Amino acid sequence: MKDNPTPSGVPDRLLAVRQIFGEFALVAVLGAAFAFAANQISPLGLALTRNYFPTGTSPSVRLSAGDTNSGPVSPTQFLARQMQEKGLQLLDDSQSARLFRDPRFKQDIIIFVDARDEDSYQRGHIPGAYEFDPFHPEKYFDAVLPLCQKAVQIVVYCNGGDCDDSESAALLLRDVGISNLKLFVFGGGITEWMTNNLPVETGARNSGILRKPNP
């Protein structure tokens, strides 16, 4: 097609539009190539095939993509350091169990918050824990936020191990005005809870259906 200039200047404008779209396509292609290459070269780059949000747990400690040259640290040390950096406090399994048995737990002065997705929650959660998926907080704010405001200690957990949804949930609650002084992350999560043969409730909250501890 030949775009000869006319007195109205329309073909000139058409040419300019074509030129802009041509550049746009070029920028998109070169930019994508640059971005993939930069991600490959960068020591912080993401592994494209890795599942960063496992539904189960693995015994490895999660590391941010850049933490490849730090010395060996125990899982607890690593988690505690990460929590501390974000103004959160880490709880171990015995501290979490103690809070679970505390009479204030029955009065919602101490609450447990399950930061996993709905399916995982239904399959088994700490009895009495409230569901709060940090990736869909709008679904849970109505129920959970007033309780968090009243509670004096909030224990947030997820699967433990590689999972850091508990941390995301705690940070989200902090961002909407819950004091970080009462936010605690149970690092071992439901996996450690079950390993210690502590009770697990299935279905909805307070369904009363308890899964039997392992013999």
Next chain:
Amino acid sequence: MKTDRTFQSRIAMDAAAVLARWLLGAAFLYMGLSKALHPVDFLKLLRQYDLVQNSLLLNSMAATLPWFEVFCGLLLLLGVAVRGTALTLIVMLVPFTLLVLHRALLLHAALAIPFCAVKFDCGCGAGTEFICRKLLENFLLILLSGWLLFGRGRQFSRRFNLIKPPAS
């Protein structure tokens, strides 16, 4: 006298356009790098939008978007393919701003607080921000990109047109 004033205003307009190009370039360079340096955090934030369910696609988006922004930022700072880059930025900014707005509306309804009091980390590279401020920022970035799209900011550019216009 009138010619002088016209000349001066043209110079002022050109200078403002170059500043806008540098500002836009620096903003994208900064936002891109801040995400590229914390890719896992960006991946988590991107996940909250439920854009894709496939982890390979989600990882690819989280891995490339920050560097793509860096690339666009560099092009604008250097003045290469300015109009094509400006269009690319608009194509990225408009849908992303709509997604942020949608999420803010959900949070506004759930939290029952004034819309402008809603704050969250939208994954834009600047951390947790109040929504009204974020929307205003994005609106300004879109306006600046639109201005550059119309051929402004040619001065101090390495190669304003990457594709040369055919001689008429």
